[in-house]
Amino acid sequence: QGTRDHPPAHVALRDRLLAAVVACFKRHGAAAIDTPVLELQETLTGKYGEDVKLIYKLEDQGGELLALRYDLTVPFARYLAMNKITNMKRYHVAKVYRRDNPATTRGRYREFYQCDFDIAGQFDPMIPDAECLKVVHEILSDLQLGDFLIKVNDRRILSGVFAVCGIPESKFLTTCSTVDKLDKMPWEDVKSEMVGEKGLSPEAADRIGEYVQLHGGLDLVERLLQDAKLSQNKLAKEGLGDMKLLFEYLTLFGIAGKISFDLSLARGLDYYTGVIFEAVLLQQENEHVEEPVSVGSVAGGGRYDGLVGMFDPKGRKVPCVGVSIGIERIFSILKQRVEAAGEKVRTTETEVLVATPQKHSVAARLKLISELWDAGIKAEMLYKKDPKLLKQLQYCEDTGIPLAAIVGEQELAAGVVKLRDVATREEVRM
Amino acid sequence: QGTRDHPPAHVALRDRLLAAVVACFKRHGAAAIDTPVLELQETLTGKYGEDVKLIYKLEDQGGELLALRYDLTVPFARYLAMNKITNMKRYHVAKVYRRDNPATTRGRYREFYQCDFDIAGQFDPMIPDAECLKVVHEILSDLQLGDFLIKVNDRRILSGVFAVCGIPESKFLTTCSTVDKLDKMPWEDVKSEMVGEKGLSPEAADRIGEYVQLHGGLDLVERLLQDAKLSQNKLAKEGLGDMKLLFEYLTLFGIAGKISFDLSLARGLDYYTGVIFEAVLLQQENEHVEEPVSVGSVAGGGRYDGLVGMFDPKGRKVPCVGVSIGIERIFSILKQRVEAAGEKVRTTETEVLVATPQKHSVAARLKLISELWDAGIKAEMLYKKDPKLLKQLQYCEDTGIPLAAIVGEQELAAGVVKLRDVATREEVRM
Numbered sequence: 026q027g028t029r030d031h032p033p034a035h036v037a038l039r040d041r042l043l044a045a046v047v048a049c050f051k052r053h054g055a056a057a058i059d060t061p062v063l064e065l066q067e068t069l070t071g072k073y074g075e076d077v078k079l080i081y082k083l084e085d086q087g088g089e090l091l092a093l094r095y096d097l098t099v100p101f102a103r104y105l106a107m108n109k110i111t112n113m114k115r116y117h118v119a120k121v122y123r124r125d126n127p128a129t130t131r132g133r134y135r136e137f138y139q140c141d142f143d144i145a146g147q148f149d150p151m152i153p154d155a156e157c158l159k160v161v162h163e164i165l166s167d168l169q170l171g172d173f174l175i176k177v178n179d180r181r182i183l184s185g186v187f188a189v190c191g192i193p194e195s196k197f198l199t200t201c202s203t204v205d206k207l208d209k210m211p212w213e214d215v216k217s218e219m220v221g222e223k224g225l226s227p228e229a230a231d232r233i234g235e236y237v238q239l240h241g242g243l244d245l246v247e248r249l250l251q252d253a254k255l256s257q258n259k260l261a262k263e264g265l266g267d268m269k270l271l272f273e274y275l276t277l278f279g280i281a282g283k284i285s286f287d288l289s290l291a292r293g294l295d296y297y298t299g300v301i302f303e304a305v306l307l308q309q310e311n312e313h314v315e316e317p318v319s320v321g322s323v324a325g326g327g328r329y330d331g332l333v334g335m336f337d338p339k340g341r342k343v344p345c346v347g348v349s350i351g352i353e354r355i356f357s358i359l360k361q362r363v364e365a366a367g368e369k370v371r372t373t374e375t376e377v378l379v380a381t382p383q384k385h386s387v388a389a390r391l392k393l394i395s396e397l398w399d400a401g402i403k404a405e406m407l408y409k410k411d412p413k414l415l416k417q418l419q420y421c422e423d424t425g426i427p428l429a430a431i432v433g434e435q436e437l438a439a440g441v442v443k444l445r446d447v448a449t450r451e452e453v454r455m
Numbered sequence: 456q457g458t459r460d461h462p463p464a465h466v467a468l469r470d471r472l473l474a475a476v477v478a479c480f481k482r483h484g485a486a487a488i489d490t491p492v493l494e495l496q497e498t499l500t501g502k503y504g505e506d507v508k509l510i511y512k513l514e515d516q517g518g519e520l521l522a523l524r525y526d527l528t529v530p531f532a533r534y535l536a537m538n539k540i541t542n543m544k545r546y547h548v549a550k551v552y553r554r555d556n557p558a559t560t561r562g563r564y565r566e567f568y569q570c571d572f573d574i575a576g577q578f579d580p581m582i583p584d585a586e587c588l589k590v591v592h593e594i595l596s597d598l599q600l601g602d603f604l605i606k607v608n609d610r611r612i613l614s615g616v617f618a619v620c621g622i623p624e625s626k627f628l629t630t631c632s633t634v635d636k637l638d639k640m641p642w643e644d645v646k647s648e649m650v651g652e653k654g655l656s657p658e659a660a661d662r663i664g665e666y667v668q669l670h671g672g673l674d675l676v677e678r679l680l681q682d683a684k685l686s687q688n689k690l691a692k693e694g695l696g697d698m699k700l701l702f703e704y705l706t707l708f709g710i711a712g713k714i715s716f717d718l719s720l721a722r723g724l725d726y727y728t729g730v731i732f733e734a735v736l737l738q739q740e741n742e743h744v745e746e747p748v749s750v751g752s753v754a755g756g757g758r759y760d761g762l763v764g765m766f767d768p769k770g771r772k773v774p775c776v777g778v779s780i781g782i783e784r785i786f787s788i789l790k791q792r793v794e795a796a797g798e799k800v801r802t803t804e805t806e807v808l809v810a811t812p813q814k815h816s817v818a819a820r821l822k823l824i825s826e827l828w829d830a831g832i833k834a835e836m837l838y839k840k841d842p843k844l845l846k847q848l849q850y851c852e853d854t855g856i857p858l859a860a861i862v863g864e865q866e867l868a869a870g871v872v873k874l875r876d877v878a879t880r881e882e883v884r885m
Contacts (some may be wrong), residue, residue, distance in 0.1 A: 031489035054803050059466050083513055313802035374484075
């Protein structure tokens with residue numbers, strides 16, 4: 026339940042997509058690591074907030090208590106701590122596992138790929154953070170997914186907002202997860218969840234509402250830096266100062282136009298400590314909507330400066346920032362597009378079919394195909410001793426093989442091969 | 456326990472290796488599929504003989520009872536049956552899981568890659584089987600692993616041998632697993648296991664011994680086809696007839712010299728029904744040994760015509776033959792070789808470091824690096840606002856970056872970049 030077999034057409038399309046993502050990660054100088062799909066259960070506990078119930082556990086068959094990884098971020102932090110690495114730019118493309126309810130959550134699976142790019146190390150503020158946003162911008166542009174927007178916020182700004190609105194610190198994380206729903210439900214519903222479920226006063230909720238409904242660019246950052254209450258809060262001031270620097274760097278990268286400082290962005294996971302971001306695709310303009318509407322998140326990430334320290338016996342921290350590309354949603358979009366265009370994705374790369382028009386020539390075909398393989402040419406033949414020529418040419422058309430190398434009695438006698446272009450039916454002897 | 460984190464140097468080397476294997480699979484026209492790491496427990500039971508105890512089970516958290524896949528062959532057979540596919544050439548590169556005792560079994564892990572190539576469908580005898588051996592031959596030759604030998608045998612020949620030696624059919628599978636140890640222990644020990652543990656009579660064991668210690672080429676096949684007892688056994692006769700045809704095809708492929716018909720090859724898994732094979736690396740000649748000694752199996756496979764039928768509600772069979780490349784052992788060999796040669800494997804592909812000799816030029820670096828990325832050039836910069844030039848050049852030497860693009864005040868004023876070859880220290884302005 027909630028998992029899929031991927032037929033060749035899907036794997037071929039997905040490999041194309043993953044190749045583009047990995048090419049971007051390599052362009053930014055990242056190295057790949059690989060970690061086991063199994064982690065100790067204790068490694069995963071206390072990292073995912075309310076989502077802990079979605080972790081797949083292994084049966085206790087003796088030995089360690091194991092679970093399937095839930096994301097690639099926690100294994101990366103464990104890896105850094107275990108190997109005492111304080112400085113690393115890495116990518117990791119692998120599947121993760123969540124016991125979500127796939128029937129009720131459309132398009133979400135229990136096994137899915139994540140493509141993560143992270144920068145770990147003590148550096149000057151916002152340079153790695155800006156690079157993560159550049160990576161997202163490059164990938165979404167390369168894949169030609171249409172218009173998109175990258176929302177950014179900072180956990181410290183949110184904490185500052187909650188503090189100046191009179192929310193006790195113990196309720197920050199749970200308030201975060203309610204605020205995060207503002208992109209899917211109207212403010213009234215968010216407010217009633219804050220008041221009804223999370224126990225905030227209606228006045229405090231309203232004060233929060235005034236902030237979290239704001240979004241803009243550098244101008245909004247500047248305005249909030251002048252905000253009478255917020256400018257008095259240490260965390261908010263730090264966050265806003267860094268946000269200003271981030272926008273400077275994004276302007277130098279030429280991508281500030283696609284970035285929206287959005288105070289409603291909160292993100293669910295416990296481990297974020299600074300900048301957070303999420304990329305959404307916007308509905309196409311030709312669909313005649315007045316304002317672009319988000320059609321879903323395709324990348325997300327942020328800064329998590331405390332996570333590595335949780336795995337270090339002495340609590341030594343390694344600041345990290347990273348992004349995860351939501352490859353599954355992008356895959357769905359590309360698949361729909363390929364299907365809509367009637368494009369046929371070839372599932373093999375075979376260049377030539379070795380064929381024969383007469384019976385009793387399996388030996389000639391085996392000899393020729395062996396020569397082709399040894400020369401590095403992608404070649405196939407039918408596994409019948411005496412297949413009909415028509416069937417062999419039909420196979421080329423069905424699977425998109427462009428050439429047939431035909432060895433008949435005449436060709437054998439003359440020591441040549443007849444090469445046929447399947448589409449044009451042109452033939453040359455060689 | 457029994458799993459590993461792979462640091463960048465290992466992943467880089469492994470990716471190189473996997474690329475060579477996948478290139479061969481594609482050269483032979485195979486398409487890729489992907490299946491979940493999770494299978495229903497019932498899918499895996501009854502397929503692996505005594506090894507069933509090595510299957511990793513998931514905790515019963517409600518819903519289906521799941522396990523981690525044990526190999527890629529059973530998931531492939533399930534995939535064919537579920538999708539009613541009767542004809543497919545596929546490859547699959549993925550990790551599999553076995554609760555082996557990694558401490559006592561050197562070089563064996565609980566999580567490891569398999570690289571499988573399989574041909575499913577009703578075809579003329581031995582053409583796909585011969586191609587599987589050609590695939591193994593190409594991969595081991597491409598990877599330049601030194602001399603190797605591919606042992607072949609046939610389950611039907613073994614069954615015939617057991618039958619004419621007076622072994623009851625109920626003991627065929629368990630006798631197989633004892634015979635399979637002949638490459639690791641002398642005949643006397645194998646015999647005493649047959650008699651002591653498996654309950655064969657010493658006379659029957661001796662009769663088996665006369666056959667299973669034979670190995671050779673086409674000549675041995677011909678001899679056994681004339682064998683007074685064996686030639687009377689229907690299964691053995693079929694198996695020997697196909698073996699003769701296989702050698703004909705392997706001769707056409709030009710690889711018969713590396714193939715040894717070895718009656719001691721039995722292979723453990725229950726699902727094989729016909730040809731079985733295993734590739735071993737031979738000790739190098741320069742180690743001055745009289746006869747080449749096997750240093751371990753690096754590929755194995757065979758024909759399994761009954762497995763798909765086990766997953767079809769009506770029991771419809773799809774004949775299959777395939778091979779699995781033992782990538783982990785090959786990886787160990789290549790890693791040792793790289794380390795012995797003192798070769799440094801680059802873990803990133805960065806072409807140029809954007810550097811600066813003066814302070815306060817982070818903006819210039821960000822602008823330039825952004826242009827490089829957008830042009831598809833692999834570029835890095837240090838994440839410090841004001842790094843020392845020496846430190847930047849040292850980073851190039853440490854990580855193997857060949858070029859540094861330097862933007863100093865002079866270059867900025869002149870609108871140029873100074874490109875420095877890190878190794879030769881030559882510089883050009885451009």
